[in-house]
Amino acid sequence: MFFDLFRDDVPRGRCVLCARPDDTGLCRHCRRELDLHCALDGPLCRCALPAPGLAPGDLCGRCLRQPPGFSAGYCHWAYRFPLDRLINAYKHHERLPVERALEALATAAPLPWPEADLLCPLPAHWRRRWVRGFDQAERLATALAAHWRRPVVPLLRRQRATRPQQGRSRAWRVRSLRHAFRALPASRGRRVLLVDDVITTGASVRAATHALREAGAEEVRVWALARTLDAGP
Numbered sequence: 336m337f338f339d340l341f342r343d344d345v346p347r348g349r350c351v352l353c354a355r356p357d358d359t360g361l362c363r364h365c366r367r368e369l370d371l372h373c374a375l376d377g378p379l380c381r382c383a384l385p386a387p388g389l390a391p392g393d394l395c396g397r398c399l400r401q402p403p404g405f406s407a408g409y410c411h412w413a414y415r416f417p418l419d420r421l422i423n424a425y426k427h428h429e430r431l432p433v434e435r436a437l438e439a440l441a442t443a444a445p446l447p448w449p450e451a452d453l454l455c456p457l458p459a460h461w462r463r464r465w466v467r468g469f470d471q472a473e474r475l476a477t478a479l480a481a482h483w484r485r486p487v488v489p490l491l492r493r494q495r496a497t498r499p500q501q502g503r504s505r506a507w508r509v510r511s512l513r514h515a516f517r518a519l520p521a522s523r524g525r526r527v528l529l530v531d532d533v534i535t536t537g538a539s540v541r542a543a544t545h546a547l548r549e550a551g552a553e554e555v556r557v558w559a560l561a562r563t564l565d566a567g568p
């Protein structure tokens with residue numbers, strides 16, 4: 336499997352959060368904590384934000400003002416402790432047991448959209464990919480593809496440099512991302528499930544959806560491992 340790459344430099348057989356002996360990378364105790372603190376229960380808006388009291392198909396205030404081009408957003412986890420620690424450990428240290436634990440979380444649920452033709456990872460900018468040595472969304476999509484029996488088709492390209500989004504305002508991010516992606520002509524007529532690791536403001540997935548629809552994708556939906564709930568203005 337793809338995580339064989341890191342086999343040399345990781346202590347195996349331990350929980351990545353508490354270091355208890357565990358073969359899966361995430362022990363039952365920590366998995367319970369994660370469920371308790373991070374599970375997104377109840378209705379979600381199309382933007383994958385929790386929307387208590389919202390009827391299926393209805394939109395939150397922000398989506399009413401700016402409807403996303405994607406027709407559904409799927410996410411089971413809030414990006415907060417301890418999942419944020421897990422995802423950050425993976426991003427910055429590329430550790431095998433972390434990847435195994437994240438893969439287990441990602442593939443716990445069945446394919447949420449059986450009509451999807453393919454999985455398309457949201458591409459990281461090449462410079463960030465170069466620094467990290469891998470593309471997290473792409474690896475997640477590969478793991479999901481094996482479980483959901485859909486091909487991974489990288490239909491999107493980054494158009495130009497976008498700087499890290501952390502600490503920037505939502506308006507800044509939306510501006511900088513408007514033309515961030517280009518979609519390949521092979522998008523035409525396809526039902527695309529866009530895969531990302533963490534949705535922060537949703538600006539990236541909105542921009543990516545725009546590019547896919549421009550290239551003729553029939554429908555776009557979004558799947559993310561985790562959702563930031565307090566992205567700020």
Ligand SMILES: [Zn+2]
Pocket residue numbers: 350351352353354355361362363364365366
């Ligand atoms: Zn643990």
Ligand SMILES: [Zn+2]
Pocket residue numbers: 380381382383384394395396397398399
């Ligand atoms: Zn919404």
